[in-house]
Amino acid sequence: xxxxxxxxxxxxxxxxxxxxxxxxxxxxxxxxxxxxxxxxxxxxxxxxxxxxxxxxxxxxxxxxxxxxxxxxxxxxxxxxxxxxxxxxxxxxxxxxxxxxxxxxxxxxxxxxxxxxxxxxxxxxxxxxxxxxxxxxxxxxxxxxxxxxxxxxxxxxxxxxxxxxxxxxxxxxxxxxxxxxxxxxxxxxxxxxxxxxxxxxxxxxxxxxxxxxxxxxxxxxxxxxxxxxxxxxxxxxxxxxxxxxxxxxxxxxxxxxxxxxxxxxxxxxxxxxxxxxxxxxxxxxxxxxxxxxxxxxxxxx
Amino acid sequence: xxxxxxxxxxxxxxxxxxxxxxxxxxxxxxxxxxxxxxxxxxxxxxxxxxxxxxxxxxxxxxxxxxxxxxxxxxxxxxxxxxxxxxxxxxxxxxxxxxxxxxxxxxxxxxxxxxxxxxxxxxxxxxxxxxxxxxxxxxxxxxxxxxxxxxxxxxxxxxxxxxxxxxxxxxxxxxxxxxxxxxxxxxxxxxxxxxxxxxxxxxxxxxxxxxxxxxxxxxxxxxxxxxxxxxxxxxxxxxxxxxxxxxxxxxxxxxxxxxxxxxxxxxxxxxxxxxxxxxxxxxxxxxxxxxxxxxxxxxx
Numbered sequence: 001x002x003x004x005x006x007x008x009x010x011x012x013x014x015x016x017x018x019x020x021x022x023x024x025x026x027x028x029x030x031x032x033x034x035x036x037x038x039x040x041x042x043x044x045x046x047x048x049x050x051x052x053x054x055x056x057x058x059x060x061x062x063x064x065x066x067x068x069x070x071x072x073x074x075x076x077x078x079x080x081x082x083x084x085x086x087x088x089x090x091x092x093x094x095x096x097x098x099x100x101x102x103x104x105x106x107x108x109x110x111x112x113x114x115x116x117x118x119x120x121x122x123x124x125x126x127x128x129x130x131x132x133x134x135x136x137x138x139x140x141x142x143x144x145x146x147x148x149x150x151x152x153x154x155x156x157x158x159x160x161x162x163x164x165x166x167x168x169x170x171x172x173x174x175x176x177x178x179x180x181x182x183x184x185x186x187x188x189x190x191x192x193x194x195x196x197x198x199x200x201x202x203x204x205x206x207x208x209x210x211x212x213x214x215x216x217x218x219x220x221x222x223x224x225x226x227x228x229x230x231x232x233x234x235x236x237x238x239x240x241x242x243x244x245x246x247x248x249x250x251x252x253x254x255x256x257x258x259x260x261x262x263x264x265x266x267x268x269x270x271x272x273x274x275x276x277x278x279x280x281x282x283x284x285x286x287x288x289x290x291x292x293x294x295x296x297x298x299x300x
Numbered sequence: 301x302x303x304x305x306x307x308x309x310x311x312x313x314x315x316x317x318x319x320x321x322x323x324x325x326x327x328x329x330x331x332x333x334x335x336x337x338x339x340x341x342x343x344x345x346x347x348x349x350x351x352x353x354x355x356x357x358x359x360x361x362x363x364x365x366x367x368x369x370x371x372x373x374x375x376x377x378x379x380x381x382x383x384x385x386x387x388x389x390x391x392x393x394x395x396x397x398x399x400x401x402x403x404x405x406x407x408x409x410x411x412x413x414x415x416x417x418x419x420x421x422x423x424x425x426x427x428x429x430x431x432x433x434x435x436x437x438x439x440x441x442x443x444x445x446x447x448x449x450x451x452x453x454x455x456x457x458x459x460x461x462x463x464x465x466x467x468x469x470x471x472x473x474x475x476x477x478x479x480x481x482x483x484x485x486x487x488x489x490x491x492x493x494x495x496x497x498x499x500x501x502x503x504x505x506x507x508x509x510x511x512x513x514x515x516x517x518x519x520x521x522x523x524x525x526x527x528x529x530x531x532x533x534x535x536x537x538x539x540x541x542x543x544x545x546x547x548x549x550x551x552x553x554x555x556x557x558x559x560x561x562x563x564x565x566x567x568x569x570x571x572x573x574x575x576x577x578x579x580x581x582x583x584x585x586x587x588x589x590x591x592x593x594x595x596x597x598x599x
Binding site for chain 1: 335338339341342343345346347349350352353355356359367368369370412415416418419423424425426427428431434435438440441442444445446447448449450451452453455468469471472501502503506527530531533534537538548549550552553556557561563566567569570571573574577578581582585586589592593596597
């Protein structure tokens with residue numbers, strides 16, 4: 001490189017920066033941006049992977065609007081979010097709050113709560129599927145039977161199946177949320193608590209006036225993180241209902257599973273792409289909404 | 301769990317009862333009833349949390365007729381299920397696939413995410429802001445939206461059913477890039493300047509001076525990327541067709557369907573696919589938890 005030596009230090013920096021970025025920029029353009037555009041474009045087309053693509057305008061979106069299965073799936077997807085997020089938020093906070101005040105064998109207790117986070121969703125979905133089986137196979141119903149309590153239909157019931165599938169998803173995510181909450185609790189300066197103690201304030205006031213307001217950034221992070229997770233639920237549903245994906249009667253089918261089936265069972269690529277655009281919009285709106293709501297709250 | 305109530309310095313209670321370990325270093329020497337109760341409830345809750353894992357292991361050691369029994373300890377534990385599941389070699393193959401894919405992806409992420417993070421953090425150059433915003437914006441795009449175009453690409457280029465096909469979407473992540481960028485902020489510019497005067501080129505400065513200073517962040521990123529790829533399901537499910545190319549989760553899913561109601565075999569397969577990460581976790585527990593907190597909060 002004969003010209004390189006004549007460059008100023010600043011110009012050399014520019015050359016190096018772009019040399020470092022060359023491969024990553026190609027990657028992001030080809031593997032992230034092009035496919036994103038492609039998904040939008042495909043959503044206006046009809047294509048079965050083999051024939052030619054045909055432009056159909058908004059037909060896929062109209063079909064989606066008039067598809068009763070889509071609305072069922074839409075409700076399910078939000079049911080996962082609306083049940084899953086508050087449950088996991090409250091449970092993980094309560095655990096973290098008390099774990100934070102426990103010294104004796106603290107590391108051991110924390111390990112117990114964190115362990116499920118290290119498991120794979122597929123493996124544990126199959127284990128929980130076994131738990132939910134009717135007697136004489138399933139663990140839960142066997143427990144109920146030994147206590148003389150009537151059987152519960154978990155995965156075969158249109159009302160119980162969705163929460164049953166949600167449970168292992170909440171369970172697996174708790175450990176992560178607990179340690180994030182504990183990190184947030186540790187970050188609160190001890191002086192606040194000391195001041196409260198001098199003022200003789202009760203524990204409930206300390207919790208609601210000091211701990212929770214100061215935890216706001218942690219809470220926002222966990223709510224956004226877990227909401228996005230629940231809106232994208234797939235592994236648990238797919239593996240717990242392989243004999244009838246999203247069943248019974250589509251009562252557990254989330255949007256990602258519908259996308260998967262439309263694209264890779266029905267090969268209706270345009271329709272599936274339209275569904276992914278809807279998913280993208282939902283995720284965008286939910287994360288913006290939550291950030292906005294919680295920020296508005298903090299200024300009170 | 302709220303029954304473990306306590307009063308923080310309530311004037312009505314004598315000082316002896318104002319027990320609160322929040323006040324670092326001021327915890328009473330004697331544990332009172334409330335604390336014991338709190339510990340017991342937390343302990344029972346913890347046991348409940350690990351119970352599914354314990355039952356998975358226990359069932360994998362049981363005979364078929366025993367799985368109807370809710371007892372955690374099998375009457376006659378045996379390893380026949382493991383012999384049976386591992387016999388035809390599929391699980392070994394899936395293991396190998398998963399390890400190769402997770403390792404290459406992790407190394408690739410560590411290299412490129414930190415390189416890009418470092419460049420965005422320490423260099424001033426035209427186009428920096430655009431690159432920054434562009435990579436940041438990919439955080440808003442869900443993987444599920446990209447699987448259809450990725451599939452079309454893989455089909456067009458013949459990447460279906462190959463290691464490359466499984467790996468290519470995850471070779472770099474915006475999450476890792478911003479995590480590393482955050483950590484490079486703490487590397488003083490003076491260090492880099494000193495190395496520059498010593499005659500190192502920019503690549504050497506990054507590799508030999510900056511990288512060793514962010515080792516904890518690299519470890520945290522490695523844990524996240526490895527675990528994410530080890531448990532990844534949707535994309536490997538889509539892109540693989542042949543049994544030999546399955547990763548552990550995809551293989552386990554098809555295995556579960558195949559043996560149907562043989563729950564002791566399913567538990568064995570699940571245990572085989574979960575135990576390695578659990579064992580690694582138990583060995584490096586403190587380190588991994590710290591890494592997860594770091595990546596979770598800074599990323």
